[in-house]
């Protein structure tokens with residue numbers, strides 16, 4: 445197993461950035477601790493300082509004041525090679541080099557770190573399988589221009605993971621994808637995150653994506669101020685102020701339903717006769733299940749595992765997923 449599962453926490457200490465030639469900070473005194481292994485989404489309006497916060501971590505830009513620590517070490521005490529090894533970086537435009545093959549793109553950081561060719565080749569194959577480009581042999585010699593947007597995005601993630609960094613930074617990594625591909629790549633990334641356990645900071649415009657992906661969400665507001673930092677459930681049930689509330693949108697109640705899956709709410713009683721309700725995998729969110737039930741004018745949905753029906757979720761259980769009687 446090449447993955448070390450090494451993972452380091454990140455601490456922002458009054459991290460502030462004022463760009464040259466401007467007077468107002470783009471990021472203003474950010475205090476925030478991201479625990480090792482956590483996936484934290486940064487959300488907020490355009491210009492709220494999300495990308496700035498991310499680029500400060502890997503020193504693409506320098507802090508004006510304050511500090512950021514990775515595993516307790518100030519980023520100012522990490523050299524460029526150590527930063528590359530510790531931090532993987534994936535961005536919306538993928539940043540793949542068009543004249544390099546997929547394999548060469550994945551090998552960029554390992555080459556800088558002096559890995560030998562056999563080890564780089566083995567690593568590229570392993571990562572292509574991990575991100576769902578299988579069999580790796582079919583993809584490794586292609587050029588980025590010969591791949592779809594979703595496939596390029598997967599290669600971008602593989603490249604960010606190449607040197608097994610304990611920290612991953614992702615800036616709108618799925619922003620350019622159509623909704624269906626985006627859902628697939630989100631699910632795959634969550635599975636990878638669970639498997640490799642890297643501390644991940646994930647910038648997105650999309651509050652629904654943040655609710656789905658984030659262990660915690662940091663909401664930044666204009667002026668680079670932290671409006672709230674908490675779990676999706678904390679934000680949805682107790683928004684810190686009007687700004688967070690309006691950012692979460694009118695459908696706050698419905699969005700909460702995305703925090704539960706059918707596995708949480710379906711009753712496991714074996715039914716005598718199975719009602720003719722839509723069948724959905726038990727990993728389906730309650731929000732999606734409710735939508736499917738409404739679309740079919742059904743009284744509920746059936747939760748499935750493989751081909752088997754493993755539970756029933758009537759409308760009542762879908763609408764009130766956190767009531768004790770709904771949680772079988």
Ligand SMILES: Nc1ncnc2c1ncn2[C@@H]1O[C@H](COP(=O)(O)OP(=O)(O)OP(=O)(O)O)[C@@H](O)[C@H]1O
Pocket residue numbers: 463464466470488489490491492493494495496497649
């Ligand atoms: N190089 C720069 N020089 C001066 N100002 C900058 C520079 N880069 C960003 N800014 C300003 O800093 C603020 C924060 O920008 P940043 O890109 O971090 O926001 P963001 O939340 O990532 O926005 P978006 O969602 O639009 O990507 C904005 O007001 C922006 O105009």
